[in-house]
Amino acid sequence: MPARGQYDGHDWGSQAAASAVKQLQGMGVQVFPPGNKETVDWGVLAGYDGQKRQIEDCLLYPLLHPEVYTKLAEGTRETFQSNRPRAVLFEGPPGTGKTTSARVISSQSAVPLVYVPLEAVLSKWYGESEGLLSQVFKAAEALGGAIIFFDELDSLGGNREGGDIHEVSRRMLSVMLREMDGFDARKSVVIGATNRKSDLDAALLSRFDMVVTFGLPLECERQQILKRYARHLGAEQLTKLAEATEDLSGRDLRDVAEHTERRWASKIIRKEVPEGTLPSLDDYLLSASSRRHAMLSGRTAQSRSAAPVPIWNLTGL
Ligand SMILES: Nc1ncnc2c1ncn2[C@@H]1O[C@H](COP(=O)(O)OP(=O)(O)OP(=O)(O)O)[C@@H](O)[C@H]1O
Ligand SMILES: [Mg+2]
Known part of the structure; x- marks a missing residue:
């Protein structure tokens, strides 16, 4: 208690x-x-x-x-x-x-x-x-x-x-x-x-x-949020990912990171990529693009x- x-x-x-x-x-x-x-x-x-x-x-x-x-x-x-x-x-x-x-x-x-x-x-x-x-x-x-x-x-x-x-x-x-x-x-x-x-x-x-x-979140805030969920990416990569995730919320960004990790885990299990490696910027960009597409089709751009x-x-x- x-x-x-x-x-x-x-x-x-x-x-x-x-x-x-x-x-x-x-x-x-x-x-x-x-x-x-x-x-x-x-x-x-x-x-x-x-x-x-x-x-x-x-x-x-x-x-x-x-x-x-x-x-x-x-x-x-x-x-x-x-x-x-x-x-x-x-x-x-x-x-x-x-x-x-x-x-x-x-x-x-x-x-x-x-x-x-x-x-x-x-x-x-x-x-x-x-x-x-x-x-x-x-x-x-x-x-x-x-x-x-x-x-x-x-x-x-x-x-x-x-x-x-x-x-x-x-x-x-x-x-x-x-x-x-x-x-x-x-x-x-x-x-x-x-x-x-x-x-x-x-x-x-x-x-x-x-x-x-x-x-x-604004672009600089998206960068800070993404750093929390993909800390292995460098500053420049985080900037690129932040630019590619306009109009996504903190929850969306967390989901993008989770989705990327799950896909990467499947690849490790199937031995398509070596164990111990982490997803790259391109993997995150791919998830971000499908998330953005799914989110924005149902949502008009909202206030910053x-x-x-x-x-x-x-x-x-
Ligand atoms: N600024 C942020 N930094 C890190 N994570 C965030 C941030 N904003 C949201 N998240 C992630 O998104 C999740 C959902 O946030 P939260 O439940 O507080 O949103 P909400 O505004 O209450 O949403 P809703 O209107 O749908 O109830 C958090 O648990 C966290 O994982
Ligand atoms: Mg809530």
Whole structure:
């Protein structure tokens, strides 16, 4: 059993926490225990320095140093109110590091991560979704505080015209709005993730203090990511591979590397290449080209990795 966390007395080891975890798991929600700083760190994501910095400022520091924020609010407010972030939105195309960032925050802050894959649980919760959604917030409280990560947030705010499932989404949305206003921001924080920010309901969007945009990696970022997955290639070769992988995400690049390695392993087993050798740039270029072809046929070019933008610039608030 992991050690108790230090964050505002959250109480992972308690009986109440254990039964909250059990209840959440029964609902199809995953709970990651509070790790320690060594478990997952920013090293797992190459590049994206702007996003990492913004996440540190808006999420990690308030979780790690709550006393600084409390003292400030005591000095500035007539009536005490929390000045900590309640909710932060991660938006961007698939495979660009949104979920991974939530794992890093949880690990670095030693706060449990409650992962709610909305699209999947929505059908599972059919008929009782609203009640179950409220239970997620209650369970986070029983844990003594948690990072509540709602993945595929757009499944709540998307097409709201007719149909049963849309009616459920609509009712769930109003519960979500209410819960996001009501939870104790001194103990928990909500992270929402979406590939389709434009589909989010305006009232839901306005509940987020901040938006962190994860764009597709720029060429220099692709080079850094590829170095992670093909470290035997030289700088010049990595540059060439980065040039040939425009519009691919970090996940695509990882998959290109995996695919190349699998093909190379087959060649070793068939004795077509000597044992102990590693794939060459050309092997990676071949996989990259088929991956790009497969990906781009189903995807229009999406926005590049942009500097993080505060929500007020995006919504006109
Ligand atoms: N910058 C990066 N450096 C290294 N690996 C990366 C990077 N970005 C993504 N990856 C790889 O891609 C995987 C998928 O990333 P992740 O699940 O965080 O994406 P996501 O933005 O949550 O995607 P989705 O929108 O589909 O949920 C990671 O586990 C990692 O292996
Ligand atoms: Mg994800």
